[in-house]
Amino acid sequence: MTTTVLPAAAAELGEGPRTARLAREAIASGLATTLLGALGLVLGVVAIFGPTRHLRIDWLLPLAGVRFDVDPLGGLFIAVTGAVAVAVGIYTVGYAQREHWARFPMVVLPLFVAGMLLVPAAGSVPTFLLAWELMAAASLVLVLSEHNRGAVRFAGVFYAVMTQLGFVMILLALVLLSAAAGGDAFTTIAAHADDMSAGTRTAVFVLTVLGFGSKAGLLPLHAWLPKAHPEAPSPVSALMSAAMVNMGIYGIIRIDLQILGPGPQWWGLTLMILGAVSAVFGVLQATVATDLKRLLAYSTTENMGLVTLALGTASLLSASGAPDVAAIAMTAALLHVLAHAAFKTLAFLAAGSVLAATGLRDLDKLGGLARRMPVTTVMFGIGALGASGLPMGAGFVSEWILFQSLIHSPPDGNTLLALAMPLSVGAVALTTGLGIASMVKAFGVGFLARPRSVAAEDARESPMSMLTGMGLAAAACAVFAFWPALVAPALRGVLDALPEVGGDTAGVQLATFLRLPGIDGSLSPALLAVALAAGVLLAFAASRWGARHRPAPVEVPLWACGAETLSPRMQYTATSFAEPLQRVFDNVLRPDTDVEVTHFAESQYLVEKVTFTTRLADPVEQRLYTPVVGAVIALAQTVRRAHNGSVHLYLLYGAIGLLVVLLVAQ
Amino acid sequence: MSYLLLVPILAPLVAAGLAALLGWRRLTAYVTLAAAFAVLLSGAILVHRVESGAVFAVGHLLRADSLTVTMLLVMGTVGTLATWASVGYIDAELRDGHTDRAGAHLYAVLLPLFLAAMALAVVANNIGVMWVAIEATTVATAFLVGHRRTRAAFEAAWKYVVICSVGIALALLGTVLLYFVSLHAGASSAHALDIDTLLNNAAQLDPDVTRLAAGLLLLGYGAKAGLVPFHTWLADAHSQAPAPVSALMSGVLLSVAFASLLRVKSVVDLTLGTGFLRAGLLVVGLLTVLIAASLLVVQTDFKRMLAYSSMENMGLVAIAAAAGTKLAIAALLLHVLAHGIGKSLVFLAAGQLQAAHDSTAISAVTGVLTRSRLVGVAFAVGLAVLIGLPPFAMFASELSIARALAGANLGWVLGATLLLLTIAFASLVRNGSRMLLGPPQPDAPTIALPGTVAAAMVTGIILSLALGLSAGPLTALFQSAATQLGASS
Amino acid sequence: MSLATYTGVLDLTAGAFLLAAVLIVWRRELRSIVHLLAWQGVALAAIPLTEGLYEGNPGPVIVGLVVLVLRAGVLPVLLLRAVGTADAERRESTPLVNTTSSLLITAALTMLAYAVTRPIIALDQAAATRAVPAAFAVILIALFVMVSRRRALSQAVGFLMLDNGITATAFLITGGVPLIVELGASMDVLFAVFVLGLLTGHMRRAFGGTDLDQLRELRD
Helix, strand or coil, X not given: CCHHHHHHHHHHHCCCHHHHHHHHHHHHHHHHHHHHHHHHHHHHHHHHHCCCEEXXXXXXXXXXXXXXXXXXXXXXXXXXXXXXXXXXXXXXXHHHHHHCCCHHHHHXXXXXXXXXXXXXXXXXXXXXXXXXXXXXXXXXXXXXXXXXXXXXXXXXXXXXXXXXXHHHHHHHHHHXXXXXXXXXXXXXHHHHHHHCXXXXXXXXXXXXXXXXXXXXXXXXXXXXXXXXXXXXXXXXXXXXXXXXXXXXXXXXXXXXXXXXXXXXXXXXXXXXXXXXXXXXXXXHHHHHCCEHHHHHHXXXXXXXXXXXXXXXXXXXXXHCCCHHHHHHHHHHHHHHHHHHHHHHHHHHHHHHHHHHHHCXXXXXXXXXXXXXXXXXXXXXXXXXXXXXXXXXXXXHHHHHHXXXXXXCXXXXXXXXXXXXXXXXXXXXXXXXXXXXXXXXXXXXXXXXXXXXXXXXXXXXXXXXXXXXXXXXXXXXXXXXXXXXXXXXXXXHHHHHCCHHHCCCCCXXXXXXXXXXXXXXXXXXXXXXXXXXXXHHHHHHHHHHXXXXXXXXXXXXXXXXCCCCCCCHXXXXXXXXXXXXXXXXXXXXXXXXXXXXXXXXXXXXXXXXXXXXXXXXXXXXXXXXXXXXXXXXXXXXHHHHHCCCCCHHHHHHHHHHHHHHHHXXXX | CHHXXXXXXXXXXXXXXXXXXXXXXXXXXXXXXHHHHHHHHHHHHHCCHHXXXXXXXXXXXXXXXXXXXXXXXXXXXXXXXXXXXXXHHHHHHHHHCCCCHHHHXXXXXXXXXXXXXXXXXXXXXXXXXXXXXXXXXXXXXXXXXXXXXXXXXXXXXHHHHHHHHHHHHHHHHHHHHHHHHHHXXXXXXXXXXXXXXXHHHHHHCCHHHHHHHHHHHHHHHHHHHCCCCCCCCHHHXXXXXXXXXXXXXXXXXXXXXXXXXXXXXXXXXXXXCCHXXXXXXXXXXXXXXXXXXXXXXXXXXXXXXXXXXXXHHHHHHHHHHHHCEHHHHHHHXXXXXXXXXXXXXXXXXXXXXXXHHCCCEHXXXXXXXXXXXXXXXXXXXXXXXXXXXXXXXXXXXXXXXHHHHHHCCCHHHHXXXXXXXXXHHHHHHHHHHHHHCCCCCCCCCCCCCCHHHHHHHHHHHHHHHHHHHCCCXXXXXXXXXXXXXXXXX | CCXXXXXHHHHHHHHHHXXXXXXXXHCCEHHHHHHHHHHXXXXXXXXXXXXXXXXXXXXXXXXXXXXXXXXXXXXXXXXXXXXXXXXXXXXXXXXXXXXXXXXXXXXXXXXXXXXXXXXXXHHCCCHHHHCHHHHHHHHHHHHHHHHHCCEHHHHHHHHHHHHHHHHHHXXXXXXXXXXXXXXXXXXXXXXXXXXXXXXXXXXXXXXXXXXXXXXXXXXX
């Protein structure tokens, strides 16, 4: 890792012109990213509250021309991306210097943000696809920043191929749409959407769910996420997880919910099933992951699964004639997108801080960072609280609203709803529970207790720019945790533009008290926080009350079960923490466990060394991707054998072609 | 103005004559470069002229319409890049001992002859003369393919000459049959094979014999364009030829052959309706893309990889031609131009890698981006163009081909093609990352880069970017070519 | 000459043309097949010569004479030069398809040629056009020869036979293509044979023989 080389490199570089140039470039890159982000935030907010803005450039993009239409839905996603970019940009100033980034990734980082800002602004099919591919190309370059490592190269190629596969599906869907509508602009397609045949609509739905779902990290095409996010530099991972995956959600909302309308009931059901399965699978993998960034990546799959579940609920309820509850589900989806952006950015930036300080991602080797990196620990704690969905965490309010919409679905004797809703409630509950476990593991094992390795012992706190970036993200988390009313007008503005999913109903009223007028639910996160704080103060005061009359605390050595000393290696590791859950879900996870016992040469009865290895591959990758790749290679080998270099065989092919032509021309 | 049509043929012939007299030296090499540039200039000047109708010269012997001018632009651009790079490339080959003065002399004479033959093929009005010119390109390039005089080069040259000549012979048979039906439709024997005569009499041509002729011409010109079933020479010839020649063959010759097929198609569609050649091009195109994508998966040689990529692109072009709408033809022409520039860029870089390692095995080359910034960037940009990434032009052309196919009710074909293109994408990305990224091996040889090759690479990168952003006046040219070829809306 | 004589001579030459092709399939010595090719060239030249004499038109007569010199003279001489002097070289190696099967396939291809050329005969009832199936059959047989023979030279002979067949078709149905095309085509054929001959020489030096099965190194 670069950081283990850091002392030597620093000694080499010294205070020379190279360090100064690196600082200049890092500041330029970070500043550009932040400024772009701020621009995006402003533009997005303006678009949500103002009229739709248009821009056409006919000479750009040969044979197509470029067209931008920024409406409230696009504006929301532009604003989210911009906000994430602001925090990441400031963070990058310090991170790039710490990790000695090359010049090319620093140049591409603002371009990546620009691409992401353009996707929701696109108003026609060619523009959308152009922005999408620009975003994908820039992200690929950034993932390959440290291409000297083999794992990075492998992850990059894997990511490139899966992104292309997703792009191809989206391309096919969108050109089918524009061919059926007779025009490229989204407004034209929306106007003709009702005239399209059921076959076209179904094909477009299936393709977009697969293609956009892949970008959002949903099963079954999610496997790039846990490979690419850990290998990318941490600011890039933050941007990808908190901003880029939202583009998949944006695509599903734009095409399947807005343009093609709420669709038949099976559309909503499909989204719900996909979302639920992704959520449970993602959180399960997060629970057993020992790589901190891989854990966070699977957590993204989980959260996007929850968002998709909410979208599916909104679609299903809207198609079943309950638009007011649908609006509530839609609010949950959008709010969760925002909240996830906040806490995932924070979590990844904190993980990056740990990586820069220790060079480690492996939770089994971290620990004891609370003393050495207090600010980072608090930051990660806030992010983990948000990811777990507990009260006072950023994700709590949106999950609560989602629960409310699922529980209060109308019981009009609709069997489908009667089945789907309780099962979804179960899935969300399971997800939340396992999510708490995975975050506790990440926080507890990674940051608390004693350090498990030398590198963790030598950790030092990050520079101010990185802490500032994390602080901004933490502030956003606090807003979503205590005062979601701040974003209420924005959500209202977006919902007004989505009448297909009940946007024209009363929906959710987000104020100090969260009210759901249609179903008589209410919650006040701010009051909850105040009550909790009061309770903590009361408990603290109560413990202090009798302290003067109690004997002073005495330090004694810890009981070590008869062993001489306690070493940090005897603490819980991430693997052992997750082991009970891994046993429960053994059939799904299918771990590959290996125990190797080495005896002494002199005696078979004395054990010298025991090695325990456990490998958890992604089961979807093993059972779905590997056979498909194998089939492609088998086909390729067949074609290869048919081209064996013999000029007679080649001429024979030509002769057969001639015979076919002669016969067909009759 | 009409004498302008003679420039693309005469300028390279003059260069060839000069080279025959003086052998390989700076003067003749730069005269060849000037000739290629003259082809480009003549095309550029004619751009606006041909949008209103065809231009004739030397009586009715030569004819230029928008398709001709497009092909002249492709030929001129790629020709300029290739001849410019040849200067430094051949000098380096002479220095390293891969060739001798006689070989360089032959190269200097055959390269401009090759350009002249291709130019004749696109400006000829008589499709019989067009056939002669295409066959002449086979003869001219046979020894260019065998330039290095190795066993592999001879094997490639033999297969190239035999398979291409058989294919083109079938095209001659088709041309003879077309002449036959044209005479029977009332044309005079001197003008029966003229394009404008054939277009005028198209409705009177006998359908049964025309169907036979069309099938034979599809096979024959498809052979030169690298389409199934006469595709088997492509990988061998393009991988054994010297890099500038590979660039010209991959980037221009395949497209010129396909342009000849488009000319025939415009006549046949009027006689038989669009159904026959549409079905034929679809079958041929899909099979070509399938075979190219499959063979890309198992590639171990980077020049063969680039050759199969050319084959895949020609298959895509055939499928676009099958769709036949105005957008499809315009997108096809943009694709041909973008592919030409991108392919020359990547072949020039590959040529330098071959010269450095004396091998074209992918496993032999590592860490190019670290070892040579310009060669690595040129190779990466070329690959990015080929896999269809923006901001390069093949993104726009592939997107437009997709839109055209969807609009022509060929959704299933589009889906299958996109899947196969993704398989090809995967192979190119995987092999590209193995060659470009990562740390180089400790004993890796230095990559030499002659000045003119570097200049050609830089120009190629700039052109790729420019074309990707905007096609400018070329958009109107492509669209008028589509209309003139009789594309449906 | 009268129409009946003209038709008779035309049918005879077409028959000889086809017969030469069948004999090339049958024989295995390289020198004999080159000689048969030369005789086929004579039969080919006879077609425009007969047409010219029948119509009293000097054009086809000149073309016929040029074809005679080229296809029956120059090209076979070039090919004979390329045949090696060693004894082993003079025979074709074991063909890929045995002689009996080859002749059966030849018969099938001839029947196919008759079927395929029906629309051409339907369009033009002239005597010359009715002989087209023979020329077409030679084309198909030539392709078969190229596919089934191992020697480089046999492939070159097959290619020339293919071109003979196409030229015969051209003469029979149209009285020859425009002069410039005929000239260009002949030049191309000449150059192609020249190239093939040179390559055969290089091949002998590089591979130590002209068996095409040795050319299998270029593959994936």
